[in-house]
Amino acid sequence: MSPTTLPAGPEHGHVTFLGAGPGDPGLLTLRAVEALANADVLVAEHEVLDVVRTHARAGVTVVHTDPDPAQNPVPGTGTPQLTVVDGTSATVGAPAVRDAAHLVMEAARGGRRVVRAVTGDPGLDTDAAAEMLACAAAGVPFEVVPGIASAVGVPAYAGVPLRDAEGTDVRFVDARTASGRCWTEVGASDGTVVVSTTLDAVAAAAGELVSAGRKPDTPMTVTVAGTTTRQRTWTATLGTVAQTLKQAKVLPSPDGGRPVIAVVGERSAAAQRDQLSWFESKPLFGWKVLVPRTKEQAASLSDQLRSYGAVPHEVPTIAVEPPRTPQQMERAVKGLVTGRYEWIAFTSVNAVKAVREKFEEYGLDARAFAGIKVAAVGEQTAKALIAFGVKPDLVPSGEQSAAGLLEDWPPYDPVFDPIDRVFLPRADIATETLVAGLIELGWEVDDVTAYRTVRASPPPAETREAIKGGGFDAVLFTSSSTVRNLVGIAGKPHNVTVIACIGPATAKTAEEHGLRVDVMAPEPSVHKLAEALADFGLRRRAAALEAGDPVTRPSERRPGARRRRSTT
DSSP: OOTTOOOOOOSOOEEEEEEOBSSOGGGOOHHHHHHHHTOSEEEEOGGGHHHHHTTSOTTOEEEEEOSOTTTSOOTTTOOOEEEEEETTEEEEEEEHHHHHHHHHHHHHHTTOEEEEEESBOGGGOHHHHHHHHHHHHHTOOEEEEOOOOHHHHHHHHHTOOSOOTTOOOEEEEETTTOOHHHHHHHHHOOSEEEEEEEGGGHHHHHHHHHHTTOOTTOEEEEEESTTSTTOEEEEEETTTHHHHHHHTTOSSOGGGGSEEEEEEOTTSSGGGHHHHOTTTTSTTTTOEEEEOSOHHHHHHHHHHHHHTTOEEEEOOOEEEEOOSOTHHHHHHHHHHHHTOOSEEEEOSHHHHHHHHHHHHHTTOOGGGGTTOEEEEOSHHHHHHHHHHTOOOSBOOSSOSSHHHHHHHOOOOOTTTOSOOEEEEEEETTOOSHHHHHHHHTTOEEEEEEEEEEEEOOOOOHHHHHHHHHTOOSEEEEOSHHHHHHHHHHHOOOOTTSEEEESSHHHHHHHHHTTOOOOEEOSSSOHHHHHHHHHHHHHHHHHHHHHTTOOOOOGGGGSTTHHHHHHTO
């Protein structure tokens, strides 16, 4: 496929101009998600590609503009490029400013459903407006899906309301295109001014406002990377903002060209930001947290960490494989259908998955569990069963472990239990605690290896270096095996990294590997472990504020971290 030629489709195409918002993927509208799911071609600005691509269907052709035209110009032109990504291949295309509209039009004329995604809202994007006019002139049908404009969404995430109870006037200025007349008009107003600019041009914009009549002591906030976990906000005045940014060591910097949103005004609530900063004050805001579990197990835990403001990084430490000899598992599953068992006990999500896969292989479904009592250890195991269509009859009332299950398991009673046998599908490395306990209660146990756990492949070199070099703020260990496997495949976490363990046994293993355990879950649950880490982060933040110290992440304490952060 050539850089500017897209495969043809049906005769009638359509273009959706879609606002992807200021950066937080959660700010996409329901209509935007629907449009992305139906797109044949996705033409996206580089800044929002990761936000929108997640919702695109498999096989979509993705086109995005280069993030830095100076680094990758079209040979001999010095102009930006488009990159066309189809599957795993990528082709560098022609000048982006000219060809973005060309590609959109060509794909639509070929009968394809095109989504043109831009940062913020399409109505505030001049290039999108020009492309809409081109579609209208060519008779190509299009629609607009509004997005949250950066000038509105970023102040909301920074804890800076734009209007007060008195109905403050709000003016919006793009400093990159503002004329002298524009500055004069907003300078003469006493309302709130929202300025879209870049980090290295903030002081110049403040100077324009002062020259236009605003007082130098007018409150001002400056937010970079708004609505993302990289967000950072500074509070200053028009007269002090240059010094504030200099003291924060963010200028001068190669990142000075990063877009920022500045809010100026006596009633812009800048003075109340300590009370209203809901986003940046999350307990784990900006923390990079290592989650060393299988991909399937890590998903819900990562979602919980994101709710605390963290940036989870999933690194599988174990891989799950079928048993070497499947015959035992096959006999046990057939025994479920023929009435061989009174109980089946699941001690992990992987055990549920292994049985479910066997069921599907034989054309069975949850109805095969009719008449069989089902036990489950742990909330996630129970949820996996419910998703399968099976509601557990027994979940430990106390500790979510084999020992906790045995506490509640009834002894075998020949009067009430017509069958005395239990099917226990489990990992090849599971302990014998549950088997021994069930036998002691009078039950016969078919202890079956449903799956094998093997050490996962090492993560990429960049991840290994971050683990050993202190690039992660915290790591969650959910079992002794995750400790051993992570150290084995990636090395020992740096001593600035906060170590959180799910229980005493895991903590002991961590200490045996020379790690300092900072956080312990109050009970053996991955979600309680995440809560405990969030509580730790909250206490750490409160202590820094009480001492008058800046709130920093653990990784910023390592030697050279500040210097690297300020220049990247």
